[in-house]
């Protein structure tokens with residue numbers, strides 16, 4: 001049987017005592033109360049000891065009682081004066097008694113037979129009796145009771161009752177009655193047997209210190225075992241916001257797949273990069289393929305170098321050298337300079353292509369984007385997109401579908417993928433992809449396509465670029481088990497603390 005140091009010590013002491021008051025056991029073991037109680041309870045649960053508890057009546061000494069114990073009960077003080085002087089007047093007694101004590105004193109002295117009382121010149125005179133003289137050196141039961149109370153502070157009522165009725169102690173305000181639980185610990189047969197078999201009493205430690213190792217003392221100690229099943233208080237250490245964790249994991253996955261991350265310093269973009277560089281005509285309803293916000297102040301940003309702007313302009317107006325006829329309108333640089341909160345992460349792909357890319361190369365961005373909408377459980381005006389593209393000489397539409405499928409499986413954990421024809425001004429062909437989730441059913445996953453030459457050529461890219469954009473929030477909702485998209489950004493502490501960190 002596994003016993004702790006404290007349990008062993010308690011049991012060994014108990015073996016000698018057989019049955020002991022809890023307080024005595026505490027004294028014997030030299031441990032503190034809590035430790036002994038814990039040990040006793042464990043011993044009890046192991047059938048080695050028994051804890052008996054009973055309510056007992058006790059009498060506790062009062063402040064007045066303490067005072068009397070020191071200076072003597074009023075009648076004793078009066079008796080002393082009486083014996084010294086033979087007879088005294090009531091007034092004389094004031095020397096040794098207070099007003100309160102004076103009042104009942106004649107009654108008490110008479111009852112005890114210590115004094116006789118008569119009137120002399122209208123004054124009460126007390127004269128000591130023989131019994132009174134003898135009484136000076138004798139202890140009455142009440143004196144004994146007071147002494148006992150003064151010594152112990154509290155005494156079991158049963159013990160005092162053998163001397164005086166408790167009523168009397170109470171009426172004289174020497175003691176007050178109370179009840180108290182008395183605990184007794186008893187060793188069982190099994191406990192005795194165990195001690196007789198011999199218990200090795202090794203000191204128990206819970207921390208292995210450098211000192212223990214250096215001194216070699218670790219050999220002589222017992223290491224405390226931890227109960228890892230014991231319930232403990234929950235702690236909530238600082239941790240990343242659950243949605244952040246989810247996005248970080250997607251980032252990690254893409255990096256593992258060989259993608260290079262594109263980042264932006266600002267959430268604000270020029271229309272040039274959000275629209276124009278993506279071959280979206282300024283005067284065409286296609287520009288409204290999504291509603292966007294505009295910045296009031298500052299209203300305008302700056303355009304990239306002129307050469308690039310000229311090419312984009314040419315592409316829009318007449319197709320430049322791409323063989324396309326373009327959109328056939330007059331391109332306005334002022335409009336391209338308007339500032340807006342970025343409306344899609346594809347703007348970062350355009351920027352990256354303009355800066356130059358590795359060929360073959362793979363790029364991605366995780367970007368907060370903004371579009372006007374009515375807020376509800378499934379719509380936010382800001383959300384996150386994961387966009388990316390792959391550049392290589394020999395890429396075809398089939399590659400695009402293959403890569404998208406892999407994403408759906410790797411990132412979304414989808415089982416089936418479905419492609420539908422779609423339209424974006426910057427891709428041709430364009431597809432919309434849905435992924436099948438066991439619980440969610442078919443979920444629209446994102447758009448994709450091959451960037452149009454009218455877009456890539458002005459940016460200086462002459463090879464095929466396949467691109468995609470994925471709305472990540474709905475996926476996160478599903479993964480995090482929430483049905484209100486606003487929770488992704490919630491500061492509800494309970495949710496933040498308890499949300500599982502998922503991938």
Ligand SMILES: N[C@@H](Cc1ccccc1)C(=O)O
Pocket residue numbers: 343344345346387424427446447448449467468469470
């Ligand atoms: N930017 C598009 C998605 C997309 C990205 C890249 C290519 C094609 C489509 C959207 O926000 O819906």
